[in-house]
Amino acid sequence: MSFTVYIIKVIFLGSFFFTCSITLTFYNKWLFQNFHFPLTVTFIHFLTQFLGAAIIRTLMSCCCSKSPPIVLNWTMYMKRVYPAGLAAALDIGLSNMSLMFITVSLYVMSKTSCVVFVLIFAVILRLESPRVTTLIVVLLVSGGLFLFTYKSTQFNLGGFILVISASFLGGLRWVLLQMITQREDIGLKNPIDTTYHMAPVMALGLLLPVFLIEGVPASLSSEIFRYESYLTLETTTGKVALGALLAFLLTLSEYMFVHYTSSLTLSIGGIFKELLTMYLASEINHDKWSTMNLVGAGLCVLGILSHVMFKAIYAKNKYDVQGASPRNPRIRSSSEGMGALLKRDRKTKPSWEAIELLNGDDSDAIISSSGEEETIFPSEEMTRKSNGRYDTD
Template identity: 25%
Template sequence: MGKGGALSEGVLKKILLSYTYVAIWIFLSFMVIVYNKYILDPKMYNWPYPISLTMIHMAFCSSLAYILVRILKVVDPVTMSWDLYVKSVIPIGLLYSLSLWLSNSAYIYLSVSFIQMLKALMPVAVYTIGVMFKKESFKSETMANMISISIGVAIAAYGEAKFDSMGVVLQLGAVAFEATRLVMIQILLTSRGISLNPITSLYYVAPCCLVFLFLPWVYVEYPILTEKSSFHLDFVIFGTNSFCAFALNLAVFLLVGKTSALTMNVAGVVKDWLLIAFSWSVIKDTVTPINLLGYALAFLGVGYYNHSKLQALKAKETQKKSQQSDEEAGMLLAEKNEESSGSKKNESHD
């Protein structure tokens, strides 16, 4: 056994940990989606104020992130100039606030299952916006894959029993803003060598979201809330809901940091199927055969896209290892040449 046994045990431990991170992320993501649906849906808890809910999340996350960064000093804040904050963090905060506002609003109009089907368009949006901003290279094969995903989602929408155009517009808007945010993170932060973990990300971005959401809240939801004399905030419901949202951010960091973003994408597909099954069996949302056929087609497209990304990553790693071995071989050859030339000099002196 010896080293082989230790190695196999180490590999097994790593696999089990990876599955644990995936399970934690799926569970928390599942909880946040179902919890938000429960709060916002007029047929359930009946608190249809998506801007207010998003602001509660951002206020909670901002406060907790401040405590962890400034008071408990669990993580160090990133060194960031005011100029960088204005030009990079604030635009990302604006996009994030719009994405959260619209995605939470969609729960009022659409079923959980149909929202997950529409979210399958995320790779399409990220790739298209990436090409527009020249962060992705245009490839006809990849674009054909994106079109197949779009067709699948269109078929799923055609088969939706409770189709609501307002809800679809809101969810597609949320996908577009979220995709733009992800590309902007690459352009504005990653390209400058700045990486934010979830705590520092919330520390810088959540207060921006809170400020950006305040203006529409004052005009859209505040007048309605003040008219309701019976309005009161249930601290147990909104506190646990906000804590789940914060924990989900930490779970994303844990999953991506310990595995990869690709693993999260693949796990996301599993989570979507689980949510569709839950929506159909527990919430009693109507899921039609055409819904499933369309989403299955989109699912195959997303699966192929993830497979292509994995192959590209493997090829990149192989090329990197090959370059490293070539460099090492070159250094060894140079050392041997130096040694041989040194020995020849010594012989000539003798």
């Protein structure tokens, strides 16, 4: 892939992803200010994603694929998919609920703490080895979040607890999802297949909280069941449907971004997306920050950027050391070494093809979520197994 083609592809797919992600964040913030049923809306989003994935799977099976779509057995489904789906449901549900109480800026910065929980769960589940760089990232993000919320004039404790709880569950969610997508015997490498299998679990996982928290208010609301005119019902349906469409487009856009560029590109792009979201929040919603809050936001961004940089350096060093390993199916002999990944002149920088191979669609990933917005980070285990998928618990 030439540099020009790569840049055009990044700009086009990045713009699509950024537009869907930022639009959905502000749309949800606007919607939940007056329509106080975030869990119900999220539940409908999950059903829409399942329906969309089912339609796409059917079309792909009829037009593009000779093999039938993947369908998991119940044992594998309950053992592997259900825990990740339940964590995802609570993560996104709590994230959307927090938008009723906190500003978009605090929401964005608080969700950066998901990286911390991803690293912690990855170490606990032995997907990552504890390193000094991990501690540096944790300290930067945690310290930055503390400064960003310190004496904030728009701080809401209840909303902050909700979004931090969502980040905790998001860390667990993406580590569990990594373990699912990296197993050959499960076969959920295709993001559409993953969405198709996870969305029903996510909807069911949120069903009980919807009834317990929003069931009675929703049944008495004049905007839902006790509407006084068909126009009110149509307006409410249209608002919820538009959000569901944005959520589904966001899911497709982020998968396309990773597939056609790289997870590293999305990680770096996610940082700029957060900065752009905060700028728009100050312009549109008039979010206010003190100097200390801005310093805290800078530390959070620095922590995310450091995490991306450390992972990229670690991945490259692993390939430098293990490039000639017979476990790497793309290197046919030890004499090839990194020569199969990099340009023949070892003194030159890696080619764009090599960067894609190191960080792109062929790599596995740990993903941290910002509600329904995701940022993807290359996993250490991917480098241990070169370009192959691993089959361990």
